[in-house]
Amino acid sequence: MIRTILQLLVNQLTSYILQVNEDIEEPPVVLGNIGLSNALGGSESYMQDKIVLSLVNLIEETTMKNSSPYRSASFQPEVENPPIFVNLxxxxxxxxxSPQGAGSSSQIPYNNGITLLSTVIEFFQSQNIFTAQNSPAMDIIQNPSLQDIRIAVDLYPLTFEQVNHLWGSLGGKQMPFVMYKARVLPLKREKITARGGLIQDVQTKINHIHE
Structure with a gap:
């Protein structure tokens, strides 16, 4: 499910960039681990000259865990684990x-990348809520388990110390970037853990006190 959600964001962002910049011919956004890119000494060339979306952390939203595990289906009570709410x-x-030794033209790739990064910010400023209904570019609509998914994307600023730790963990020098936190509501798999019988009538017992 998480891969589908990330691909949804990649597709929506790609469609937006291609609409505002007709000079771009290849898909400008890819899903990948930026720590494996050529710029950091790796061999993943498909990420070269792209905006790369990387999932760098995932935590559970514990403030929304207090949902009831009980529900009624066909007049029969069922128990299932409550959905998980996550932050990506x-x-x-x-x-x-920039290519080495190319004179003044060496800044062109870098400048293009900064321009696309600005477009990423513009995109999420114009739309930061994604659902199966407002995201027709993905087959997420055909997946019944994702029909109720709601993705809220917000800018997530980092301190200089956090930036240093982030790129240190990625194993390379810092590149231009922007970080977002995506709140996914909810994430679950339909799995019944217990079923109970239907309560048809209630019996009461009254003890009479004789004086």
Whole structure:
């Protein structure tokens, strides 16, 4: 499910960028681990000269765990584990590097990457709520388990110390980036853990006190 959600954001963002910039021919956004990119000494060339979406952390939203495990289905009570609400921390990196020894033109790839990164911010400013109903670019609509998914994407600023730790854990030098927190409501799998019988009548017993 998480992969589908990330691909949804990639597709929606790609569609937006291609609409506002007709000069771009190839998909400008890819899903990948930026720590494996060529710019950081890796061999993943498909991320070169792209905006790279990387999932860098995932935590549960504990403030929304107090839902009841009980529900009624066909007049029969059922018990299932409550849904999980998660926060996905998404790193959008401008993976555009300048060729060495190219004179003044060496800044063109870097400048293009900064422009696309600005477009990423513009996109999420214009739309930060994603559902199966308002995201027709994905087959998420055909997945019954994702019909009620609601993704709220908010800018997540980092301190300089956090930035240093982040890129240190990724194993390379810092590149232009922006971080977002995506709140996914809810995430669950339909699995019944117990069933009970239907309560048809209630009997009461009254003890009479004789004086």
């Amino acid at each position: 921390f998404l790193l959008f990196t401008s993976n555009f590097t």
